[in-house]
Amino acid sequence: MTVRVGVIGAGWIGKEHIQRLTHAVTGARVTAVTDIDAARAEEAAAPVGARVLPDGAAVIAADDVDAVLVTSWGPTHAEHVLAAVAAGKPVFCEKPLATTAEDCLRIVEAEQAHGRRLVQVGFMRRYDSGYRQLKQVLGSGRIGEPLIVHCAHRNPSVPESYTSAMAALDTAVHEVDVLRWLLDDEIVSTQVVTPRSTGKRFAHLKDPQIMLFETAKGVRIDLEVFVNCQYGYDIQCEVVAEEGLVRLPDPATVGVRTAARHETEVLTDWVGRFREAFDTEFREWIASLAAGAAPTGPSAWDGYAATVITAATVEALESGRVVATDLKPRPAFYGGAA
Amino acid sequence: MTVRVGVIGAGWIGKEHIQRLTHAVTGARVTAVTDIDAARAEEAAAPVGARVLPDGAAVIAADDVDAVLVTSWGPTHAEHVLAAVAAGKPVFCEKPLATTAEDCLRIVEAEQAHGRRLVQVGFMRRYDSGYRQLKQVLGSGRIGEPLIVHCAHRNPSVPESYTSAMAALDTAVHEVDVLRWLLDDEIVSTQVVTPRSTGKRFAHLKDPQIMLFETAKGVRIDLEVFVNCQYGYDIQCEVVAEEGLVRLPDPATVGVRTAARHETEVLTDWVGRFREAFDTEFREWIASLAAGAAPTGPSAWDGYAATVITAATVEALESGRVVATDLKPRPAFYGGAA
């Protein structure tokens, strides 16, 4: 039973996912594509034999669309997700679920009214084999209860359009989601410490930043976000627990010895780092739909929490204060703790 | 354009590949299955909607079979591959291509007579990302010409039915193939050195063994085969070249610190170690067929060379002497050096 997917938004990530659904995921077919730029929609649709539709509403309504993929511009996410929920169709929305807490809550309420999970948010780290091993070790009880998490999220460089607020909204948001899931815990406060900024990039930007999160259970997280680190794309995560620690591995690369050095490669882009995670994310999403089951990935509630926590972090950056996240109580509908 | 595959042999590896072609590879469909045990064929065919056919000939002849996968008992490989070639159908044959040099040559000749490559042999290491990185480093010229390769192939344990000859025929055969490809060079002689055998397993078995290969260009390879090493499934490969060395990475696993130890996991089976390589192997095979191109993976000639070299290694083990491999001259049809 092939799942027929309609895609809203044919920019870079939309095209990537269309290719992925076609060539890397079995059991799926992209049947319809839309974009505000019709030529771009055509360019994405043609190679996979999909048709172009005028807008998101048409994609959602189409008979040959079983599930919707939202990869449009962030501010439009809420509208499309709400429409898909209203139509009772499963919808995968790239992050963010919505740009405001209010819109996120609207989706959460609509989904609860529908009575069954329809929404999955595109936080792919939960599908990375390293993070999954981390969670397995924590779950095994071998090292006891977690107390501290040390993280780093480093990119070689960002364009001038990247702002200080985006360090939380666009970059740290991945750690926010994956740590909530990893720890099965909620983030209750946030603080930002700003080292002197690197001189290697645009003067307007606070970079690096150190974000400090506290969870409901009292775990403390320090996260270095450094988006102009020059040397590579480097994701680090170490969980310190009562009887030991566990650390995310670097990607496996050959070791070379030459010229008085032992060296391994450091990746320079996130596409290579998380390609497998993206593939797994979509394979599991399609598999759950094909099986008629609700999605098990990041939920609308997770999307809401990420939006609230990252907004609070921007406030913490701008105010210099510790900011409480003041999340609403988690509905039983979403299960779990975080 | 979906490639329809007929499968001859529905044992463990046959079933694995049927699942792989169905769930991990896009663009393929298993349409027909046969096995000497009809119930086993049925069990493999039913879940993927394939029909059961009475024998290999029927599978090869079937109209809805575009390509043939041979995963039957080794001694039957030659017959099925020759029949597929005679029918002009692409055929993927699990190793060995054939159990005798004569049968391998018969296939090589039939394929040449056909005028175009049809045969691919199932040596999956060429598809492992670590070996591909090794080859990329060697090809870059960064470390100069290779001089020595140190390898180890270790399994935790083997059943009592495993014989001393199988160390070459079934185990070292993977290194024989991948090193010929990695070095683009041919193995011209072989020798076996036998340490005292481990006391942890059956007394009849010479285990471990150290195999010493020499290539046409004078590279020396030492390969430790240790199939009852107890501790894990561990594949090591280090190429020493004129200006440096390059080493295969261990799989990426989380690091744990607890109880006065820093530890990473060592895998215990080859399925986990090479799952990605198997997937890539079949994805690339199907993609080449879908594109109407000849396969680019291990050829019938590679299958012949592996059979000859491993047989010479058994002779070296039994005689205690250095044995020349005396391979036939490589036909221009197969390109390359090795």
Place this chain on the structure above:
Amino acid sequence: MTVRVGVIGAGWIGKEHIQRLTHAVTGARVTAVTDIDAARAEEAAAPVGARVLPDGAAVIAADDVDAVLVTSWGPTHAEHVLAAVAAGKPVFCEKPLATTAEDCLRIVEAEQAHGRRLVQVGFMRRYDSGYRQLKQVLGSGRIGEPLIVHCAHRNPSVPESYTSAMAALDTAVHEVDVLRWLLDDEIVSTQVVTPRSTGKRFAHLKDPQIMLFETAKGVRIDLEVFVNCQYGYDIQCEVVAEEGLVRLPDPATVGVRTAARHETEVLTDWVGRFREAFDTEFREWIASLAAGAAPTGPSAWDGYAATVITAATVEALESGRVVATDLKPRPAFYGGAA
């Protein structure tokens, strides 16, 4: 020319250093020892052929004492160091230089009045080959200006007498000193974040703690102090700079593969971790004295700064606030930036 050393305080560390000066350091001889417990002094003095003197004043005054080593109880350090300076004799004082900022300043002033450095404080990390490599990399300019330092200081466990304040005063004090030296920069503010405490040890103790330091140049340091981490004695330090990072190595230990694990040992005590650093510290101290030169190790000013910064950190822990360290201006007498 043998340097004759008089030792004030024959407790555990005093005995260690007496053995060190006798058996691991050439060019030194311990000639006199005192302790409030005369029997303990005798026990330390006898094996190395030193005589026992009634008190610190007698040691400092002795004709056969060229240099003084103060390893007595912390609150008595200032008195002995001031007496040694008054006598114009070089004095090595185990940390802390003094327990109050006032006493430290008294020593600093006395030394300046004397006109030449006499005092060295026992911060041994500056002599560890790993930290020296870190400093060499930073000084080389290869990775640009430092922006962030991530550190961890973990002990397997501490006795019930260890208090929350000691995390700064006794434990973090080593990082405070070595980071000031490594960065050639001063710490200007301090904050403490407290994760939930481990359940594996005494309830009265805030453990772990995360200390956040800011330097004059704007470098931000996060230091995890976890003194009941159970698994080992583990010292980590990573400096993130504008074009790369550099990380302290773990001690070199053999790798073992067995039982599906690759493992290396984690040390469980600081004596093994820093034995070489202690030896080097005393070798360099004795060598400078033998050469008639002033000591080049941690100065009285460094001792003052460490006492002030760790006291501010205790205040930060207790108040929950960011605390400025408000160090006096650094006298030109002490050179350097930090």
Place this chain on the structure above:
Amino acid sequence: MTVRVGVIGAGWIGKEHIQRLTHAVTGARVTAVTDIDAARAEEAAAPVGARVLPDGAAVIAADDVDAVLVTSWGPTHAEHVLAAVAAGKPVFCEKPLATTAEDCLRIVEAEQAHGRRLVQVGFMRRYDSGYRQLKQVLGSGRIGEPLIVHCAHRNPSVPESYTSAMAALDTAVHEVDVLRWLLDDEIVSTQVVTPRSTGKRFAHLKDPQIMLFETAKGVRIDLEVFVNCQYGYDIQCEVVAEEGLVRLPDPATVGVRTAARHETEVLTDWVGRFREAFDTEFREWIASLAAGAAPTGPSAWDGYAATVITAATVEALESGRVVATDLKPRPAFYGGAA
């Protein structure tokens, strides 16, 4: 009680050891030095306050010489060691003990006639902390009985005067000694396999070479000797045993991430690699003499075995055959198995 050492031979290594005995080892003093070049002797003796004597005999006979250090040209070792034994004085001889098996046996017999061990041979690897950890793991029984040892001994380059025979005599001799000690086993046969030689150095030299040793207990050793490897000085040793393996660590060096690489330094000379081992070797030698005990380091018998085994390896290289070492039976006087 200071041990007074007389030194025969003031070349590079002689001077190194004179400095070591003076500045890095407590309890020793160099009192007399000789060399065939009197000016060189003077240059070595003066800075440490030793006097120059006309020849080895004078050094051995001197009243203020308690122990003799032989660091002269290899072919003269036997004469000096025999003279020291005749005088009943402890003697430390740099490798080789003697250049012929006959001379080695003469020393062995003289020492037995004396009735007590006097001779120690300068194989410093037994004092390296990595090899000691290896031996500790093997002795613990954690990984069972050893079956195979994989080794590499790589130097960046050698001068034109280095011959193919020196790969065994001067280079592999260190592995020969340390492996006999590590395994507590004797080497009974030797073979040499020659890959094509590197083009990066002198054409006369067979480099690299792979030496294959067999022990009395059936352990097989493969040792890559590559003395023009360009990239560094690199010593590797991995022991594969029945239930696991153990591997020598690389020296601890800081990890640097920059320019898309993670790198650690590879040393480029053996002086840095084994400085600590040399220091420990002399500290333990002097400590045993000061205690009036016989030396516990490599014995005259070990010197004999090393000379015989490396000579057999040269014969194996030149003949292309497996060569039996045909060592004499080990006298009970020397204890142990190897």
